[in-house]
Amino acid sequence: MKKRITIREIAARVGLHYSSVSLALRNDPCLPEKTRAKIKKLATKMGYVPDAALGALAAYRNSRRPHPVHSELAYLTDRAPDEPFSAAIRHYAQKQAAHLGYNLVEYNLASGDTRDLHRLQAIWWNRGVRGIMIGPVDTPAPLAGVTWEKWPVVAYGYTVPEPHFNRAVLDHFQNMLLHLKLLREKGYSRIGFILLPNIEHNTAGRIHAAWLYDHQILHPKSVPIPILDHDPQNPNVIEKWIQSNSIDVIIAYLEQYDLLAARGWRFPEDIGFSLLTRKNYHKQGVKISGFDTKTESLAANTIHFLVSLIHEQACGVLDIPRHYMISGKFHEGETLRPTPRQTPAKKRNIIA
Template sequence: MASEKSVRIKDIADRLGLSMMSVSVALRGMPGVSEKTRKAVKACAAKLGYRPDPALSALADYRRRVRPTMSFAQLAFVTDYPVKDDPFWGYTNEFLYGAQKRGQEYGYNVVPFWLREGGMTRKQASSVLFNRGIKGLLIAPLPVEDGHLDDLTWKYFAAVAIGPSMASPQLDHAVFDHHHATQTVLRQLHERGYRRIGFLILRRRSTRVHHMPLDAYLGHQYRHEEDRRIEPYLPEALTAEGFWRWFDDQKPDVIVTDAPQDIPRLLAQRGLKSPLDVGLVCVSGQANELEGVSAIIQDLKAIGAAAMDRLHTNLLRHAYGPPQHAHGSHIRGHWQEGMTLKK
């Protein structure tokens, strides 16, 4: 038997009577060989003690990036919105664009797939995807927090979820780092001399991101003097009456929020402005919606690209179905100075 260091793809190909290309495809978990051949190749590789050369793998990946193949395997960007192409969920197209661009570098074509097309059941949708030769799924944010897609036939697919809304099954995922974003905001406010830092996020939005910004805020409050602590405000709906009751009781000198468009209108009712009277900062948002607002900006395309990176890895590993231990990629945002905080 060949030694561990000397085993090559050619050795496996000669042993099984296959081409080197077939062996390479089987070892990388890519489409193009039968399941029987894939298992035979992996069993032979294990028996011979084959180990891939990391340097050669990196070189091959580099070549695929600078000279991408023109033969694209299809992957699906899966949505489950009640209405197809609902404008309310239009922001998720940024995830798709980021995934498509990164996917092209690997040789994939990422196409949208609406799970409710024609009233399909989940089992029917699984069959449609499988029969189209689609083996990789990117799951777009679900329309409800703690969403479930248990009834897809997961054994057919490698999959990665985008965002934190997928509760079951637990998949590898790529999400915005809400906790780090909130910590960054609080550090900026502390450095600028703000001491009574208010926190206002709608309850349903906080629930959707598993209260990660709230957790970071409460941790910050606990670490500072008791007289600086302010009760966070998480209303079901933002009303003038509720806002002013909280504002008058807690007396914040700055407000951390995810609703920066609504707060200035409320402050204007009393002739207050940011940053002169009350500071205002958005804990997460998109640049095109936050012109002039001090904020942490999410890069949705980068999150889509990170999800694509992980899905590519899972496909190479032939990792189909939910993993035993889900892997998470947390993508940080960047600070936008804006004009709603004092310098």
């Protein structure tokens, strides 16, 4: 059996400490690029192959011990600190970062001295920030005007179309297909859908695409109901849309639920109601049905993804960006009719 080449043997050959060789093989930028290239070239020539078993053991031991906070991660957004969605993402991301031994610090492009992204990047470099999580951003253009090669970067969702960062995203397409399937299983056939322009933009059209695929490919005989994408805050417009299309269930948002409830609509007696994006910070007093977008899971997995890139030293905008995708989960609630129980088929008696 061929003898495994070790890091210490490479270090002895190149004349450096084994810790420097380890850093070079992990492409750590604390070593000059020329030094890293020299060590990696020698390691390849000597036939060095990382020991997967030892790597797995080290990862396991590291996951089992408590992590003191030792490095900073940046959370970049331009939304107000008290905006519920961004605040929830920040909260769960900070919790996961602390679990992994990092301190996630928010930097807001819309306030104070942090509006200049070039200045922010200088601050990050001086503070030794290890990686950048980009949260929801309403004005993404400035992010394309700077370079990112010093840090691993992961964007939450699709609010920043360019640069083409690594992303942690919801599987919007499959989530919507499953949402529609579950509604049909409950006996709904006249499904109305309210799609806000900002949701269309922030999901890169994936929810809309799933709606079209469901109606045109999966259920080609269904009569499509026009999507309501204007005046979603006007109850008169919503009611006219419902009545003129004989809608029996709506996929919409918490605001539309409140508007219709205030007009006396009962759920599910008068009409079914399902939230397109049910979030865990929504008011808990009303058990509204809908698709849980798992804000907490996606935020935590964004940090997990970012830390894995830090370990790889995968900095900047990669030639082939990576996407970390998770699914949501349907919440039954009380605003939809129950799914009919399927009667099991009777077993046929076989006469010998």
